[in-house]
Amino acid sequence: MTAGRHFLQIPGPSNVPDRILRAMDYPTMDHRGPAFADVGRKALEGMKSIFKTESRVVIYPSSGTGAWEAALVNTLSPGDTVLMYETGHFATLWKSLAQKLDLNPVFIESDWRAGADPAAIEERLRADKGHEIKAVCVVHNETSTGSVTPVADVRRAMDAAGHPALLMADTISSLASVEFKHDDWGVDVTVSGSQKGLMLPPGLSFNAISDKAMKVSEAAGLKRAYWSWADMAGPNDTGYFPYTPATNLLYGLNEAIDMLHEEGLDNVFARHQRHAAATRAAVKAWGLEVLCQVPEHRSPVLTAVMVPEGHSADNFRAVTLRNYDMSLGNGLSKVADRVFRIGHLGDFNDLMLCGTLSGVEMGLRDAGIPYRAGGVQAALEVLGQKFDAARAAA
Numbered sequence: 032m033t034a035g036r037h038f039l040q041i042p043g044p045s046n047v048p049d050r051i052l053r054a055m056d057y058p059t060m061d062h063r064g065p066a067f068a069d070v071g072r073k074a075l076e077g078m079k080s081i082f083k084t085e086s087r088v089v090i091y092p093s094s095g096t097g098a099w100e101a102a103l104v105n106t107l108s109p110g111d112t113v114l115m116y117e118t119g120h121f122a123t124l125w126k127s128l129a130q131k132l133d134l135n136p137v138f139i140e141s142d143w144r145a146g147a148d149p150a151a152i153e154e155r156l157r158a159d160k161g162h163e164i165k166a167v168c169v170v171h172n173e174t175s176t177g178s179v180t181p182v183a184d185v186r187r188a189m190d191a192a193g194h195p196a197l198l199m200a201d202t203i204s205s206l207a208s209v210e211f212k213h214d215d216w217g218v219d220v221t222v223s224g225s226q227k228g229l230m231l232p233p234g235l236s237f238n239a240i241s242d243k244a245m246k247v248s249e250a251a252g253l254k255r256a257y258w259s260w261a262d263m264a265g266p267n268d269t270g271y272f273p274y275t276p277a278t279n280l281l282y283g284l285n286e287a288i289d290m291l292h293e294e295g296l297d298n299v300f301a302r303h304q305r306h307a308a309a310t311r312a313a314v315k316a317w318g319l320e321v322l323c324q325v326p327e328h329r330s331p332v333l334t335a336v337m338v339p340e341g342h343s344a345d346n347f348r349a350v351t352l353r354n355y356d357m358s359l360g361n362g363l364s365k366v367a368d369r370v371f372r373i374g375h376l377g378d379f380n381d382l383m384l385c386g387t388l389s390g391v392e393m394g395l396r397d398a399g400i401p402y403r404a405g406g407v408q409a410a411l412e413v414l415g416q417k418f419d420a421a422r423a424a425a
């Protein structure tokens with residue numbers, strides 16, 4: 032037993048604020064009774080404001096992987112070609128899921144050091160004269176690498192190519208942390224989950240669905256039952272669900288939506304940008320390298336840090352957990368043991384970041400990783416800049 036709070040600084044699940052824990056600490060109600068409709072309607076309507084959409088949102092009692100599957104089985108037919116982009120481990124998992132569903136994913140490969148390149152997507156779409164490609168699937172925030180794909184630019188590339196494919200985006204680790212506009216950006220299916228930017232425990236997942244995707248789903252040939260949008264639509268229109276929803280998580284979701292609007296989504300996004308900038312300043316001062324090489328693609332949600340050749344990121348994480356009770360994200364598949372990931376998302380503030388970066392700096396020392404001292408100091412300088420104008424005026 033360790034005194035004080037554990038630091039859960041993996042890039043999801045993120046810290047659940049006390050206010051949300053309290054909101055869930057309430058008796059489970061009859062999900063077919065009259066009082067439930069308010070809970071259901073508030074969650075379904077509220078999520079539209081988070082996705083920035085006027086069209087339909089569905090909520091599943093599942094992890095994010097379920098919403099990945101739902102996006103594909105509702106819109107596609109066996110053998111359909113889908114264009115996917117290897118931004119990292121999560122993009123690769125989505126591609127494997129597509130293969131298991133008898134889809135034919137075309138995978139644009141990459142070195143995991145940037146978000147998806149819209150120009151490469153445009154080139155593939157222009158070459159697809161017969162419109163064999165039925166969907167373009169990208170991961171907005173690639174959680175394994177800390178890179179962001181410019182989703183609006185992917186839409187522009189699709190339009191420039193004059194291609195009718197659906198655009199699908201995985202926002203499981205970006206929604207409510209990084210700006211995202213389902214309608215304005217012309218996304219057809221947006222996939223998300225509860226346990227990252229939404230600050231909830233794991234267990235809820237989402238699809239936001241354009242009218243075009245809803246129409247396409249009527250003729251799509253893949254079998255679906257649990258994930259069926261059509262089965263959800265009727266009950267959802269009056270605030271109910273076709274099967275038992277995760278009632279207490281919906282209480283928490285409604286609290287999370289309120290909290291996000293109280294702070295203001297733009298302020299939430301700016302907070303994440305600022306914490307990411309401070310984290311990168313620390314990494315630079317330590318003399319270490321950020322995995323994502325394209326500055327404008329670097330993630331506001333997490334920072335993946337490479338350890339020098341010959342050193343073990345996993346040993347560093349184990350030492351940091353043992354000595355300071357802080358969990359950091361591990362490197363996945365291609366970058367296993369080569370990187371560690373610092374999560375700076377969700378319910379998070381300046382002093383939590385300072386504690387996190389202090390833990391990393393002490394862990395580097397304890398694990399014998401070559402680094403220069405002063406990373407935390409560099410982060411403090413970046414954090415302080417917010418108040419420079421006020422100080423100058425005083």
Ligand SMILES: *Cc1c(COP(=O)(O)O)cnc(C)c1O
Binds near residue numbers: 121
């Ligand atoms: C976490 C995550 C997933 C997987 O979600 P689960 O809830 O573990 O099923 C998929 N994509 C991205 C980008 C993620 O961050």
